[in-house]
Amino acid sequence: MGGDNAPRAVIHGAYLALRERKNTRFIFHGRQEQIAPLLEEFPALKPASTVRHCDVVIAMDEKPSQALRKGRGTSSMWMAIQAVKDGEADVAVSGGNTGALMAMATFCLRPMEGISRPGIAAIWPTLRSDIIVLDMGATIGADAQQLVDYAILGSALARCLFDDDMPSVGLLNVGTEEVKGLDSIKDAGKILAQASGAGFTYHGFVEGDDIGKGTVDVVVTEGFVGNIALKTAEGTARQVGRYLSSALKSNLMSRIGAFFAMSALNALRRKMDPRTVNGGVFMGLNGIVIKSHGGTDEIGYKSALGLSYEMARSHLIDKIGETMKRFPVQAVQAAPVTESEAKPA
Amino acid sequence: MGGDNAPRAVIHGAYLALRERKNTRFIFHGRQEQIAPLLEEFPALKPASTVRHCDVVIAMDEKPSQALRKGRGTSSMWMAIQAVKDGEADVAVSGGNTGALMAMATFCLRPMEGISRPGIAAIWPTLRSDIIVLDMGATIGADAQQLVDYAILGSALARCLFDDDMPSVGLLNVGTEEVKGLDSIKDAGKILAQASGAGFTYHGFVEGDDIGKGTVDVVVTEGFVGNIALKTAEGTARQVGRYLSSALKSNLMSRIGAFFAMSALNALRRKMDPRTVNGGVFMGLNGIVIKSHGGTDEIGYKSALGLSYEMARSHLIDKIGETMKRFPVQAVQAAPVTESEAKPA
Known part of the structure; x- marks a missing residue:
């Protein structure tokens, strides 16, 4: 409803x-x-x-x-x-x-045993293939352990959707020399480096432009940043799309060109259609829930329902449980996480 | 060098x-x-x-x-x-x-009197016109007062570059119902709402996709989020550009179309050329410093130098001073800012 x-x-x-x-x-x-x-x-x-x-x-x-x-x-x-x-x-x-x-x-x-709170994962089309980005804003702020949880959840989802037994995981960070990122991200990086191989490969830090490049299969970030990144990307894609439409309408020659290239441009339009990647996956609960975009139409719902089907077929919840079992407990214990690490550095 | x-x-x-x-x-x-x-x-x-x-x-x-x-x-x-x-x-x-x-x-x-620390501003092309987004990663995390400082600095820059005496300012936030954003952002919003009219109009919160739409003249955010948003947008623009190139090369008809539309497509390429908006402006110091992209060429340096010229010509530092004088002191005092507000909510 x-x-x-x-x-x-x-x-x-x-x-x-x-x-x-x-x-x-x-x-x-x-x-x-x-x-x-x-x-x-x-x-x-x-x-x-x-x-x-x-x-x-x-x-x-x-x-x-x-x-x-x-x-x-x-x-x-x-x-x-x-x-x-x-x-x-x-x-x-x-x-x-x-x-x-x-x-x-x-x-x-209820959250799965061992997962402190749920996250929302997005399937993000990139130059390489689709990837997973989470959290898209289920909660704001994340300590190191919560980022590690997102890595476990995201890599399980990647294994379900991309038929890849060892997806790569990156932590979203700023790459400039003068800022070293948040302590929570650095600590999560240490834990993930130790656990690399337990259902995923840890790639290291990635930057904003690595998302569109598809540098890794799973990009992990806290919800505020994830939400801003997703919406900024959507806005940019729409902006470039509009630039293209006006460019192709700008003169007679460009209109003729658009006519000849019509089938290729329509294919591009379909590829960039946000309805084809509709569906935020609630991760870390004892059951799968998918949030469709509220403003979408039947094509969007078809995509969200197709995604749901694939997740049920590939036993997402079992895959998450497997990854958690393979995750080395000592890695988590090696870097104790305190409340204060959720603060910006 | x-x-x-x-x-x-x-x-x-x-x-x-x-x-x-x-x-x-x-x-x-x-x-x-x-x-x-x-x-x-x-x-x-x-x-x-x-x-x-x-x-x-x-x-x-x-x-x-x-x-x-x-x-x-x-x-x-x-x-x-x-x-x-x-x-x-x-x-x-x-x-x-x-x-x-x-x-x-x-x-x-040295930082200007009344400004706690500098920020880096980017000139961001949007569907409406160029806008200012800051901070792009000079520092990580920001309390309410620092966000207010960025609003003052960014609106002064907008007045210099866009010949607009009353630019609109928005605070970047997540818009979903369940998360209310960070306390620092909410408090900065209260201060800016009271000060609206002092050299800028406060628009309220904006979301990631409002950047590309050009909803406001100045988007204010802390450095981590700003850096991720900028690089994600760059990555997305490059991604869509690549999609377009491959689409136009996909078959004979599309190649013919691209030939006819060549001049329009070249204009689009120039419009999307990152070298034309090269230059991060260091804001809040007693003097203007501009960071050019290190990997750019002579076209990029030409843009950064042109930007510098415009900033000197329009007396950026004086404009910032003016805004600060017009800013109601009581507005800042109305919402005292504590250390804890820099934490995620």
């Missing part, structure tokens, strides 16, 4: 996702009277679908605490997460209020 | 800058035996130039403390800054070691 175009875009997206992955099954949580007529419009989807009626719906502007009070055990958002907890569903997908979704998911599914 | 292509690229860049701004005068600090033959290659530059011989040159990998010990009072970098202090030069420009340059500039020129 969440997001700008729900439930129509969700149902339509599920129909498109089903065409690509025939053995998907859907449980739609929300207002029966809105969902049922939409299912009539997509008859192929009906046999694969169950509708669970919920009266309570979380609004996009509700505060997480408020949403939790109002919607715990009753709202469509909660019920979707509860279905994961009960083993009825493999993944919960929502285009709703991010804060409420994170609060409910954390409250209902 | 600093940077990958010095001193040739510097001298060549000065020659190009002089052609655009005839009344520029240059003092070149460095090794006479390397500089003199280059001036012979650009005879038009000779009458506008003075060479000051320095034996000591700071290496790109020297630590700031080391550089300061070795090069204080003797090195080409120090002497260029000293010329600003002595009133011989309006601006010092260097393509050398950023950390050493910042350390020497701070030591030699």
Whole structure:
């Protein structure tokens, strides 16, 4: 029920996702009277679908605490997460209020043993291939241990999605000579260097431009920086796209050129379409929850549902558990982390 | 003497800058035996130039403390800054070691009264027009007062470069509902809201994608985030540029299209050329120092020198002083800033 175009875009997206992955099954949580007529419009989807009626719906502007009070055990958002907890569903997908979704998911599914708090991972297209960047803003600030947790979670996700048994992990840092970065990052680097080989290879520090280059498979950062980096990149991509459109409209010759290059330019447009990489993955909970962009359409939901399918198929939660088991305990103990390390240096 | 292509690229860049701004005068600090033959290659530059011989040159990998010990009072970098202090030069420009340059500039020129520490400002091209973003990594972490200082410095720079008497200022923050940003940012927002009108208009919080949109004239953030945002944007622009090149080479029709659109695509390439916005401005010192990208060529130096000229012409230092005088003292006092506010919330 969440997001700008729900439930129509969700149902339509599920129909498109089903065409690509025939053995998907859907449980739609929300207002029966809105969902049922939409299912009539997509008859192929009906046999694969169950509708669970919920009266309570979380609004996009509700505060997480408020949403939790109002919607715990009753709202469509909660019920979707509860279905994961009960083993009825493999993944919960929502285009709703991010804060409420994170609060409910954390409250209902609980953080995995050994993980102090969840993070949100983004799949980021780069010049090399897709990579994982986390945390995208689940929380602000991170001490060394929390950055190490993100590395474990991110590398497990990379192993699921990229079929790479030993993904490389980099810690996002500033590279100029005069600033040495935060103590938390340096300490996390020491721990990860010792643990390198336990389900990932530790590459070292990476800078902002290494994200787009695809220097590593997993970029680890705290949530504030991750959120700013993601949105800055989205803004820059849109900016360059607009520059290109105006350049191609600037004169008669450029219009003719655009006509000839149309199929290549359309392919480029598809490649840069943010809907094709829709879905922030909540990592570190006992169950998978995916946040779709709220403003997306059926194409965006199709992508988020496809991503969910891949994660269920590749047993993400088991992969995280494996990495945690392989992680050398002494590495973590070697560099004790104190409260003060979360401070900027 | 600093940077990958010095001193040739510097001298060549000065020659190009002089052609655009005839009344520029240059003092070149460095090794006479390397500089003199280059001036012979650009005879038009000779009458506008003075060479000051320095034996000591700071290496790109020297630590700031080391550089300061070795090069204080003797090195080409120090002497260029000293010329600003002595009133011989309006601006010092260097393509050398950023950390050493910042350390020497701070030591030699000293922070302006009322400014706790300097910041580095970038001129950032956006969909609307160029804007200012600071700090780009002069220091890591910032309390509310330091963010307010950056707002004062950045708005003065905007008034100099954009001929706008009341630039808008935004504080970079994460916009999701569940995270409220850092206390330091919230407190800086309160102070700036009270001071709005004193040489700038306070717009409020902005997100990462507002940078590329050009939502405000000045984006204020602490140095770690600013550095990551800048490099992520550079990386994304390069990534999209590469996507475009491969798309246009993908088939015969697209190659024909690229041929017709060549002049428009070349204009786009020039627009996106990072050399045209080269130059990080050290803000908050009693004198102007500009850091050129070390890896740039003569076009990059020409841009950095043109930027320097504009800053001297528009009396940047006076403009900062004016803003500080207009800034209501009670606004700063209204929200006392404590050490703990520099911590992540």
